[in-house]
Amino acid sequence: MTTITTHQAQPSAPIPGSGADLVLSGISKHFADFTAVEEMDLTIPSGTFIALLGPSGCGKTTTLRMIAGLEAPTAGTISIGGDDVTKLPSHKRPVNTVFQSYALFPHLSIIDNVAFGLKQKKVRDAMAQAKAGLEMVELAHLANRKPAQLSGGQQQRVALARALVNRPRVLLLDEPLGALDMKLRRQMQVELKKIQMEVGLTFIHVTHDQEEAMTMADVVAVMNQGRIEQMGNPRELYELPRTAFVANFLGKSNLMPGTVVADAGDSVVVDVAGQRMELPKSRAVKTEGQIVLGVRPEKMRIAEVHMQGFEHAGNQLLGTVLDASFTGVSTEYLVEVPGIGTVGTFTQNLGQDPAKPGDEVRMSWEPEYTFGLDREDDLSAGVDAS
Amino acid sequence: MSVSLDKPRGPAPKKPRDLRSAEEIKVEKKKGRMGLYLILPGMAYMALFFAAPVVVLLSMSLFVKPEGAEIGEFVPGWNWAAYGDMLGHYWPVLVRSFVFALIATIAALIIAFPMAYLVAVRLRGKPLLKGVLLVLLVAPFFSSFILRTQAWKQILADEGFIAQTLKAVAILPQDASLTATPFAVICGLTYNFLPFMMLPIYASLERLDVRLLEAAGDLYASPVRTFAKVTLPQAMPGVFAGTLLTFIPAAGDYVNAAILGNNRDTSMIGQVIDSRFFKVIDYPGAAALSVILMICILILVLIYIRRFGTKDLF
Amino acid sequence: MYKTKLGKWFIPVVGGLAFVYLLVPIAYIFVISFNDGGKSNLQWKSFTWNNWANPCGAPGACESLGSSLSVGAIATLIATVLGTAVAIGLVRYRFRFRATADLLIILPLATPEVVLGASLLAQFLNLGWDLGYWTVIIAHVMFCMSFVIVTVRARVSGLDGRLEEAAADLYAGPMQRFWKITFPMLLPGIVAAALLSFAMSFDDFIITNFNSGTFSTFPKFVYVSAARGIPAQANVIGSAMFILALLIVIITQVFAYRRRKALAAQ
Numbered sequence: 001m002t003t004i005t006t007h008q009a010q011p012s013a014p015i016p017g018s019g020a021d022l023v024l025s026g027i028s029k030h031f032a033d034f035t036a037v038e039e040m041d042l043t044i045p046s047g048t049f050i051a052l053l054g055p056s057g058c059g060k061t062t063t064l065r066m067i068a069g070l071e072a073p074t075a076g077t078i079s080i081g082g083d084d085v086t087k088l089p090s091h092k093r094p095v096n097t098v099f100q101s102y103a104l105f106p107h108l109s110i111i112d113n114v115a116f117g118l119k120q121k122k123v124r125d126a127m128a129q130a131k132a133g134l135e136m137v138e139l140a141h142l143a144n145r146k147p148a149q150l151s152g153g154q155q156q157r158v159a160l161a162r163a164l165v166n167r168p169r170v171l172l173l174d175e176p177l178g179a180l181d182m183k184l185r186r187q188m189q190v191e192l193k194k195i196q197m198e199v200g201l202t203f204i205h206v207t208h209d210q211e212e213a214m215t216m217a218d219v220v221a222v223m224n225q226g227r228i229e230q231m232g233n234p235r236e237l238y239e240l241p242r243t244a245f246v247a248n249f250l251g252k253s254n255l256m257p258g259t260v261v262a263d264a265g266d267s268v269v270v271d272v273a274g275q276r277m278e279l280p281k282s283r284a285v286k287t288e289g290q291i292v293l294g295v296r297p298e299k300m301r302i303a304e305v306h307m308q309g310f311e312h313a314g315n316q317l318l319g320t321v322l323d324a325s326f327t328g329v330s331t332e333y334l335v336e337v338p339g340i341g342t343v344g345t346f347t348q349n350l351g352q353d354p355a356k357p358g359d360e361v362r363m364s365w366e367p368e369y370t371f372g373l374d375r376e377d378d379l380s381a382g383v384d385a386s
Numbered sequence: 387m388s389v390s391l392d393k394p395r396g397p398a399p400k401k402p403r404d405l406r407s408a409e410e411i412k413v414e415k416k417k418g419r420m421g422l423y424l425i426l427p428g429m430a431y432m433a434l435f436f437a438a439p440v441v442v443l444l445s446m447s448l449f450v451k452p453e454g455a456e457i458g459e460f461v462p463g464w465n466w467a468a469y470g471d472m473l474g475h476y477w478p479v480l481v482r483s484f485v486f487a488l489i490a491t492i493a494a495l496i497i498a499f500p501m502a503y504l505v506a507v508r509l510r511g512k513p514l515l516k517g518v519l520l521v522l523l524v525a526p527f528f529s530s531f532i533l534r535t536q537a538w539k540q541i542l543a544d545e546g547f548i549a550q551t552l553k554a555v556a557i558l559p560q561d562a563s564l565t566a567t568p569f570a571v572i573c574g575l576t577y578n579f580l581p582f583m584m585l586p587i588y589a590s591l592e593r594l595d596v597r598l599l600e601a602a603g604d605l606y607a608s609p610v611r612t613f614a615k616v617t618l619p620q621a622m623p624g625v626f627a628g629t630l631l632t633f634i635p636a637a638g639d640y641v642n643a644a645i646l647g648n649n650r651d652t653s654m655i656g657q658v659i660d661s662r663f664f665k666v667i668d669y670p671g672a673a674a675l676s677v678i679l680m681i682c683i684l685i686l687v688l689i690y691i692r693r694f695g696t697k698d699l700f
Numbered sequence: 701m702y703k704t705k706l707g708k709w710f711i712p713v714v715g716g717l718a719f720v721y722l723l724v725p726i727a728y729i730f731v732i733s734f735n736d737g738g739k740s741n742l743q744w745k746s747f748t749w750n751n752w753a754n755p756c757g758a759p760g761a762c763e764s765l766g767s768s769l770s771v772g773a774i775a776t777l778i779a780t781v782l783g784t785a786v787a788i789g790l791v792r793y794r795f796r797f798r799a800t801a802d803l804l805i806i807l808p809l810a811t812p813e814v815v816l817g818a819s820l821l822a823q824f825l826n827l828g829w830d831l832g833y834w835t836v837i838i839a840h841v842m843f844c845m846s847f848v849i850v851t852v853r854a855r856v857s858g859l860d861g862r863l864e865e866a867a868a869d870l871y872a873g874p875m876q877r878f879w880k881i882t883f884p885m886l887l888p889g890i891v892a893a894a895l896l897s898f899a900m901s902f903d904d905f906i907i908t909n910f911n912s913g914t915f916s917t918f919p920k921f922v923y924v925s926a927a928r929g930i931p932a933q934a935n936v937i938g939s940a941m942f943i944l945a946l947l948i949v950i951i952t953q954v955f956a957y958r959r960r961k962a963l964a965a966q
Contacts (some may be wrong), residue, residue: 030405070865074407090868107884116880117870162870274845421793423800428786428845432804435842436816439823442817446822496720504715517953521946522719525898528945529726530939534920537725538931540732580722630810638812641905645926656814656906663818663910669825676818680811687810 022067022170022202027076027153029062029226036062038075038226044170044219049196049203051213054223055249055382060206063223064172067204069093080169096163096174100179102155104147110134110158111143117166134158135167136195153184160192161373164199173205177212189216191326208252222246224382238296242285244373247294249382254300254343256274256293257375263287267367273339277315277370284372292373299369300345302333305360314367322358335361439694440680444584447673458667463495476675480682482654486568487637490575491583494632495625497576498584502624503617506591520588521579535574539565542573543647566648574642579635583628590624591617626694634683655679726942733935753931755940758931764921765937771833771917772901775840780894782841783848784886790849791856808846816843817910824911825842831913839911840904844897851896902941 022044028038037059044050052060057075065071067078068088075084085093094115112135118126134140137157147155156176161170173192177185193216196203207213213220214234221231222245230246232238241247244255258272267280268287281287295315305318319337333355334348345363348352355361404411443512450463473480509516526534542564543546552558564570594617602612647653655675662672736748756762790801808816821831822837859882867877889948905919912920922934 028412030407032406034402035405070414070868072410074405074410082857088863089873091871091873095869097866097869099862099866101860101862103860103862105863105866116867116872120871122878166870231928398797418793418795422797424789425786426794428782428849429801429804431782431841432808435820435823435838436808437804439819440815442822442826443819446826456842464757484898497721499825500711500714503720504711504787508715514953517957518950521949521953522898524896525942525945525949526722526726527903529729529942530919530922531903532905532919532926533729533934533938534725536922536926537732541724561886577721577725580718613719624703633751634812636868638814638905640814640893641923656812659814659818660909663821672818673822676815680815683810683812 004309012190021081022204022272023079024063025077025079027063027066027078028074029059029066029071030046030074035226037066037073037128039228040228042228042231043220044202045202046081046202049193049205049217050218050219050221051205051207051217052221052223053207053210053213053250055208057269058210058223059226060223061174062335064174064204064206067170068095068097083344089263094169095172096166096168097174098156098159098163098176100175102147102159102176102179104155104162106147109144109146110139110150110228113147113158113160114165116162120333121166124217128330129165130161136164137161152179152191153188156180156188160195164195164201167199169199170202170204175207176205177209182299185212192216222249224249240283240371241294242373242379242381244292244294244377245382247371247373247382248380252297252299252344253294254345255373255379256340256343257290257379259290260288260292268372270372273337275315275317278367279370279372280368283368283370286372286374290375291373292379293372294371297332297345300343300363300365302354302361302363304349304355305362307354307362314365316371318360318362318364319343321357321361324355324357333361334361340359348354388455389623392637409593414607418546421661439456443673443676447670447677448557450671451670458669460669463669468472468670469678472671472675473678476655479653480655480678482651482653483679484682484686486572486575486643486654487528487639490572490579490608490636491633493572493576493580494583496631498580499621499625500583500620502587503592506588507594510596525582531578532641532645535642538570538574538577539645541571565646566652568647568652570646571643571654574646575636575639578639579632580640586627586631587624588620590621594620611678622694628686630690634687637683638679726939730733730936731937731940731941733932735932737932751825751936755933755936758925759932760916760921760925761918761931761937764916764918765941767833767916768902768918771836771840772898775837775844775901776898777843778837779848779889779897783845783893784852784890786845786885787849787852787856788882791853805849808843809850811905813843813906814910817907820907821910831911832915835911835913836915836917838906839907840901842917843904843907847900848893848897851893852886852889855886859885867893897958899945 008286012355022042024040024042027037027040027042028035028058040059052063054060061070066073069085069092071089073086075203077084079085081092085095104110106118108116109128111127111134113128115130118129118309123129125148131143132139134143137160139154139157139161142154144149147158150158156179159176174190189212192203203212205217207325210249214237220234220237221227222237229247230242232300237246241250241253247253256272257279258270260268261271261276262269262277266282267278268284269281270277270291270293272293277293279287279291279293283309284291311318317335317337318342319335321333321335323334325332328348328349330348331353332344333341335341343363394631406414445462446460447468448462448464448466449457449460450465452461505516505519521577540546543566544563546564549564550557552564555559558564576696596621599612602616638656640654640660643652643654643657659672659675659679661673662668665674734747734749735744736750738880751757755760786801786805790798794819801870802873820835824831824835863881863885864877865880872959874878903919904917905923908917908920909923916924918934918937922930922938925931925934
């Protein structure tokens with residue numbers, strides 16, 4: 001997880017006139033037999049690239065469809081740039097969507113697909129603008145083909161051009177890269193981000209791929225069971241998850257139940273299966289009673305138990321290596337810790353070979369990497385949801 | 387709707403209370419009403435000119451002929467006698483109709499399957515030839531079913547080329563005929579309903595994934611096994627629809643029997659219904675026979691659907 | 701492609717023979733249409749162009765053809781419009797009475813033509829309507845509509861509903877969505893249904909025979925004249941209609957094929 005450094009800054013300043021604040025207030029969506037979105041409040045400043053991240057069924061697509069006007073909310077209001085659009089049908093909203101399936105019109109040529117929205121809006125030079133849109137995605141030479149004659153990646157770019165040429169105030173992307181292979185996906189992620197920076201529109205990107213969300217978005221909103229669990233810039237979310245779901249869904253976490261036993265000023269002391277750990281108060285959701293202590297695997301160091309020079313680190317766990325798998329760049333360890341269970345960690349390949357299965361090891365990490373969660377959370381929430 | 391992709395994983399709510407707001411339910415109902423407007427004209431038509439006529443037919447089968455009435459004059463009543471009379475007289479004809487239809491259906495299936503396979507599987511990637519063959523299948527409709535049946539009569543006639551050749555090589559006895567026989571009627575039925583058998587099978591085989599056949603071959607399945615385990619199951623919906631679309635009209639047909647048959651052992655139930663209506667002017671009898679035919683077919687079809695059927699037949 | 705030694709020749713030969721079998725009577729009709737065989741036209745006598753030069757020579761032949769074409773066109777038009785609406789309504793909307801509607805569509809397909817013909821006749825007698833042109837059209841619309849609904853419905857269910865959502869997202873209102881997206885996508889299915897419908901109507905004898913009174917269609921003309929010998933002109937008309945249908949479809953197919961190729965080559 002070292003590639004997240006590029007877009008961690010604050011949302012870029014809105015470019016005047018090119019986007020609009022999108023405000024969802026108290027939005028709910030109930031279907032006959034289940035609730036898709038529950039009382040959601042969300043304000044997206046103009047020009048932001050926001051990712052709605054979550055497992056399938058978390059309500060992210062429904063949220064997107066409500067913004068597009070393809071689904072009416074059961075309660076709440078949606079406004080774009082101050083105008084209430086809640087009651088506006090889809091075709092009257094200044095919003096365009098890039099669909100997961102691309103949804104290109106198979107009976108129309110590529111250029112007619114791209115010009116469709118412009119013609120509906122009765123734009124004068126629709127064809128010229130469509131042509132320019134195709135040039136932007138470098139597909140002008142395929143203008144007269146039919147969608148079926150294009151590859152998946154090309155269709156995806158046509159879908160993007162078809163939405164972008166209308167200069168919507170908000171562009172919605174519904175897992176637009178889901179159907180592409182890994183390599184193309186990476187390439188399109190970079191391209192999409194570049195285009196967003198150029199046009200300065202508000203992009204709302206729905207995805208279940210955490211890496212994609214973190215690479216591209218200024219702001220990531222993690223959704224679970226119809227609610228936003230946590231929202232923030234990617235690094236903040238990763239380093240300081242506030243719920244077990246976020247901790248597990250966004251990367252991996254070691255979560256250990258414990259009890260606060262003492263107050264030490266800026267931090268508290270937590271008893272985890274007989275081990276005393278330090279937890280900064282600023283990194284804890286809860287600072288007394290029953291809590292859950294968390295730490296990211298890559299923040300831990302691992303060493304054979306009698307090895308000198310590691311005792312000083314703040315928080316420690318002792319255990320027995322169950323499994324060590326060498327992956328080239330790193331070695332991943334599963335360590336059995338009495339009273340806690342299995343803890344995962346890994347070491348960068350610096351040439352050393354710290355431990356083998358069966359070895360007694362010590363794992364240590366700086367207290368400032370520790371985070372504290374509520375004991376009420378389901379510790380396995382989001383573990384294999386992605 | 388793509389909503390179904392987004393179903394929550396959590397446990398389903400215990401009681402199926404409708405979670406939508408009153409307004410949403412109203413919108414949904416309004417949408418449903420729009421659908422009703424779309425189907426209403428067509429359905430009203432079907433009610434008026436299919437369902438109502440069947441009811442009229444039923445009631446007509448119970449009409450009575452008053453004392454001293456003129457020919458064709460009947461009054462409404464509850465006279466069930468026509469059913470007994472007709473069944474008593476014509477049950478052999480009814481049975482024969484079904485036997486002929488059954489043999490013709492099996493024969494059509496045997497002929498249509500290779501045709502459908504040829505066009506749907508072998509000619510993949512040759513759209514032009516495939517298109518031509520498909521057109522050849524439907525184009526005969528335009529030369530008229532009666533004319534083609536009449537043509538068969540003349541092709542198979544005693545003085546015709548085929549009958550003469552068969553007699554010359556002694557396959558056919560000198561005093562026998564090809565026309566005016568049960569054989570000729572069954573041939574005509576097979577011929578006339580062949581497209582109805584072939585097209586559904588073709589539609590099913592069209593979707594057959596050729597890679598499955600290759601995979602089966604790779605796994606050392608014999609051609610026969612491959613056919614039985616891969617091709618046939620894929621073709622089943624088509625075979626099912628095709629057999630019904632052949633058997634039902636064949637059982638009620640009377641043109642083939644009238645043109646290619648004789649007066650002794652080939653008459654079919656359709657001929658009887660026709661003559662009861664137009665020659666004997668026995669409306670209750672004709673109606674009763676129609677009702678009997680319809681009920682028999684519905685029973686046979688229901689048994690067939692129960693035994694082999696899929697729900698999404700048509 | 702998958703082949704075995706047996707399958708290699710078996711399928712093409714048997715399938716090919718089946719097509720030959722299908723076309724034998726057509727060939728016969730075509731050949732005999734050049735026969736100078738007098739009234740009965742049963743035996744080959746001598747070659748003549750006369751029948752083709754004068755296809756309306758037999759009394760009633762061309763009138764009946766005209767009736768068949770006109771009945772076919774009107775019945776197809778009505779059945780296609782009503783049937784397409786039903787097909788869209790059934791697939792796209794949920795409402796009560798669906799089961800009843802399904803039954804009303806499927807049952808006519810599962811009812812032999814004699815019964816359909818007889819029950820309609822009973823209805824017309826009951827209503828006291830005179831049999832003729834309009835009763836034949838009413839009957840044809842009824843059995844064609846089931847075929848149209850079944851054919852178009854398959855197409856509607858195959859239609860990706862997301863395309864209409866995409867159109868809505870691109871500022872198209874309900875009417876524009878239907879005419880610019882839904883309708884063009886359904887069109888091949890609707891055309892196929894209309895062609896099938898026309899063919900069925902044109903070729904129908906049994907139901908027509910029950911409901912036409914003295915009004916004559918081409919199949920009825922052939923059937924009635926069969927007693928005295930079918931005039932060679934009927935064979936001319938049958939052959940010509942077959943060839944015409946064949947040509948029209950093949951030419952459109954070749955055009956579509958060329959266009960696809962040209963597009964692919966671009």
